[in-house]
Amino acid sequence: MSKRPKRLRYGRWRYLSLSAAFLLILITPLLNLYFHFTFIQGWYQSLGIGRLWIVSPLEGLESLLISKYLYLPSLIGMLIPILVAFYLGRVFCSWVCPISFLHETVDKIRAWLFRYHPITWRDRLVLSLRLLWVALIGEFLLSMILGFPIFVFVSPPGLVGRELMLAIIFHSFALEGFIVLAILLLHFVTRRFYCRYLCPLGGLLAFLGQKRRLKVRLKSRKCSACGICEKVCPLGLPVNRGGSYSPYCWNCGECVDYCPTGALKFYWKRSYYLKPVSVEASKARSGNPLPDE
Amino acid sequence: MMHRRLFLKILAGGFLASCAPGELASSPIKTNVLRPPGAIPEDLFASRCIRCGRCAESCPYRSIKILDLRHGFYAGTPVIYVEKVPCYLCMRCVKICPTGTLRKVSQKEVRMGLARVNRRLCVTWKGEGICRSCYNACPFREEAIKLDRLRPVVMPEVCVGCGLCTYACPVRPKAIVVEPIYAFRTSR
Incomplete structure (x- = not known):
């Protein structure tokens, strides 16, 4: 029981980060409307902090592919999210995305009302995770065939921000808000159904983060194959069978929090292209690199 | 993918009842319904705009x-x-557009449309009275709208199409309207 306070570390921090990210897009239009504070503008489709612009890579790429026009501020704005995805993987999805915030809030309410817990929950509809690539490629192909970007106005991460802005500034909701409700309803069928299988932005970030530096490492020697990690993983990844190394993993740290044996840890891969040091070599260098448990 | 498709299909079915099918793929731009300043031509607008909505957020008016x-691809x-709230040419939206859909133009280079006076509706042109609301409202007074024996005349080389004249016109239906003639020029 001495390990108890160490548990749920990442979960707390993640919810804090998600709340802060949600508050940012909630407070920005209010400040803009009532105090004419325009230093921070926009939401996770395009966020402007002073002169620094951040453009969502999916929307930017789609706009670039369809209009065949390079616009430098847009490219530079896409650079930051692309670099973050390249080094840290899909962290936007699990640590920032307002849809994620809504999902986790719904989960908290369910835990409070119906004693919901991910370990006792059973997903009703489990599909192949490869569907994410189908969503990403299909999305691009369909928009290029139609000649209109599709994702841009049904992109749930951006949609939440737009709905909030419309509600605060224009005192009205757009019809697209129902998409957010539909996604939250799908969550009652399978955990994070939309994030798992359908989100093209998640697909793009997963693609960019294939060779990410930050990963959850599984120490097989410590693992007791209890399967808790697979149960608590919001994406249903088989973490004890190497699921955290797959491109789908979004580094939320849920499995690290729940692992009873401490077999799962975040680690930063120094350089992807250097070969890992073999056990023999490390043994030779320092007398006892792997102390017995 | 299937679920979103299905969902969108159901959604689309609902809309078809409420709006004309042609409206989904046709531009919403028409008389007195204009794009913001500096907009690229309409054939590329919908494909380059990433719908971030920051222009609307930054617009102080x-x-x-x-x-x-309900506007389909143009959603x-x-x-x-301009009949509800015209553009006051503060030029904030053009500065923050992240995709260059609204080009960085100066106030005088804006071409949102061209104002047109309907001489059969205008009180002054009909000779029923003297009104120069449009002339007074115009940000480029004596340049974009001149008076020809007190009757308003629009100068097409100068008019930016901001719609302040339309907004100010007291006649119903409006005797001066803005036509988005520049939006449908083919680009490149």
Whole structure:
């Protein structure tokens, strides 16, 4: 029981980060409307902090592919999210995305009302995770065939921000808000159904983060194959069978929090292209690199 | 993918009842419904705009409105209904557009449309009275709208199409309207 306070570390921090990210897009239009504070503008489709612009890579790429026009501020704005995805993987999805915030809030309410817990929950509809690539490629192909970007106005991460802005500034909701409700309803069928299988932005970030530096490492020697990690993983990844190394993993740290044996840890891969040091070599260098448990 | 498709199909079915099918793929731009300043031509607008809505957020007069899903492919794009709130040419939206859909133009280079006086409706042109609301409202007075024996005449080389004249016109239906003639020029 001495390990108890160490548990749920990442979960707390993640919810804090998600709340802060949600508050940012909630407070920005209010400040803009009532105090004419325009230093921070926009939401996770395009966020402007002073002169620094951040453009969502999916929307930017789609706009670039369809209009065949390079616009430098847009490219530079896409650079930051692309670099973050390249080094840290899909962290936007699990640590920032307002849809994620809504999902986790719904989960908290369910835990409070119906004693919901991910370990006792059973997903009703489990599909192949490869569907994410189908969503990403299909999305691009369909928009290029139609000649209109599709994702841009049904992109749930951006949609939440737009709905909030419309509600605060224009005192009205757009019809697209129902998409957010539909996604939250799908969550009652399978955990994070939309994030798992359908989100093209998640697909793009997963693609960019294939060779990410930050990963959850599984120490097989410590693992007791209890399967808790697979149960608590919001994406249903088989973490004890190497699921955290797959491109789908979004580094939320849920499995690290729940692992009873401490077999799962975040680690930063120094350089992807250097070969890992073999056990023999490390043994030779320092007398006892792997102390017995 | 299937679920979103299915969902969208159901959604689309609902809309078809409420709006004309042609409206989903045709531009919402028409008389007195304009794009914000500096907009690229309409054939590329919807494909380059990423619907981030920051132009609407930055607009201090709330002139810029965001279209909703009923406008099909044009959903999420910004428009200005000049009869409701015209553009006051503060040029904030052009500075923050992240995709260059609204080009960085100066006030005088804006071409949102061209004002047109309907001489059969205008009180002054009909000779029923003397009104120069449009002349007074014009930001480029004596340049974009001149008076020809007190009757308003629009100078097409100077008029930016901001719609202040339309907004000011007391006659119903409006005797001066803005036609988005520049929006439908083919680009490149």
